[in-house]
Amino acid sequence: MNNAPLPAGATIGILGGGQLGRMLSVAAARLGFRSHIFEPGANPPAADVAHALTTAPYSDVAALTSFAETVDVITFEFENIPTEVLDILEKLRPIHPNRDALRISQDRITEKDFLSALGLNTAPYAAVNSLEDLQTALETIPAPAILKTRRFGYDGKGQSRLKSADDATAAWADMADAPSVLEGFINFSREVSVIGARGQDGSVACYDPGENVHQDGILRTTTLPANLTNTQRMDAVFLTANILKKLDYIGALGVELFVTPQGLIVNEIAPRVHNSGHWTQNGCAVDQFEQHIRAVAGWPLGDGQRHSDVVMENLIGDDMDRVSDIARDPTAALHLYGKSEVKPARKMGHVNRIQPL
Numbered sequence: 001m002n003n004a005p006l007p008a009g010a011t012i013g014i015l016g017g018g019q020l021g022r023m024l025s026v027a028a029a030r031l032g033f034r035s036h037i038f039e040p041g042a043n044p045p046a047a048d049v050a051h052a053l054t055t056a057p058y059s060d061v062a063a064l065t066s067f068a069e070t071v072d073v074i075t076f077e078f079e080n081i082p083t084e085v086l087d088i089l090e091k092l093r094p095i096h097p098n099r100d101a102l103r104i105s106q107d108r109i110t111e112k113d114f115l116s117a118l119g120l121n122t123a124p125y126a127a128v129n130s131l132e133d134l135q136t137a138l139e140t141i142p143a144p145a146i147l148k149t150r151r152f153g154y155d156g157k158g159q160s161r162l163k164s165a166d167d168a169t170a171a172w173a174d175m176a177d178a179p180s181v182l183e184g185f186i187n188f189s190r191e192v193s194v195i196g197a198r199g200q201d202g203s204v205a206c207y208d209p210g211e212n213v214h215q216d217g218i219l220r221t222t223t224l225p226a227n228l229t230n231t232q233r234m235d236a237v238f239l240t241a242n243i244l245k246k247l248d249y250i251g252a253l254g255v256e257l258f259v260t261p262q263g264l265i266v267n268e269i270a271p272r273v274h275n276s277g278h279w280t281q282n283g284c285a286v287d288q289f290e291q292h293i294r295a296v297a298g299w300p301l302g303d304g305q306r307h308s309d310v311v312m313e314n315l316i317g318d319d320m321d322r323v324s325d326i327a328r329d330p331t332a333a334l335h336l337y338g339k340s341e342v343k344p345a346r347k348m349g350h351v352n353r354i355q356p357l
Helices: 017-032 061-069 083-089 099-105 110-119 131-140 165-175 228-247 288-296 315-328
Strands: 011-015 034-039 050-055 073-075 125-128 146-150 159-162 180-184 191-196 204-206 210-213 217-224 251-260 263-268 308-317 334-335 349-356
Touching: 011 017, 017 034, 017 228, 017 288, 034 061, 034 288, 050 061, 061 083, 073 288, 083 099, 083 228, 099 263, 110 125, 110 180, 110 263, 125 308, 131 165, 131 180, 159 165, 191 228, 191 288, 204 228, 228 251, 228 263, 251 288, 308 315, 315 334
Parallel strands: 011 034, 011 073, 034 050
Antiparallel strands: 125 180, 146 159, 146 180, 191 204, 191 210, 191 251, 210 217, 217 308, 251 263, 308 349, 334 349
């Protein structure tokens, strides 16, 4: 692999034009890079701050080829990228993180098998491809439990909770016959997440674990520092580094964890910058977005050291009505995504409230 760092003026290609792509583009610009967004939807948030935008479906081979020929390296802001897109692009330009990380994270069963093989703890799980499979799985993973689609779920979508075995028929109907996984509920005291990054030289840097609170399946807040013992904090960082190394990963990655009396349980991994890492924008000298750009560009990683306590709050839907009040708060750093239409459950921005250490 050629580990020579990209020079100023090089172009980072980004698949996906949402708010993560927007913030990656801003980080790239700070380092002297240009960004080129490939996004099927019209007027994406990232287009406001990117050097170039290609608007085309992922099935458009000519558009993908033209996009690749204008960039020096390709990365992505979301993991559900069709395999055929990678087949086209990786012949033309390097893609970071690698497709094996994508393959593992795109399927919840594959992901849990991977984590279990590393010796990490996950929730009890079983593959479900029919109502009969679900009923059988409930015999060994009793309700309460949660049924999730194996692919394409996020922010609480593609999930159905089962309070008892009597909910099986309704839960399977919610999956619309999609291949699924049944997961046992975990008795956890809190959820935390770690954002880690690995460079092209194999170096690893991890941020402090943040403590997450969800509402209706959507992240509401991430608080730093998390309420963890020193041992729990070190364990969370160590297992994140282990995942990065095992995947031969390049870029930033999010690892969600449950804290239980039996130890840390891995909920899921996300091969990209992550909502729970937004606090780094105002709590660290090098945030997760710059860290990701540094990694894919072959630059040295920042160390990720935190200089402030932070509470990150997502601004969702009508939370935008509070923006003028938040703007008056001297501890608040606003990050708005430029989305023109406010919708319920739609992430419109976030605010980082900081308290220097």
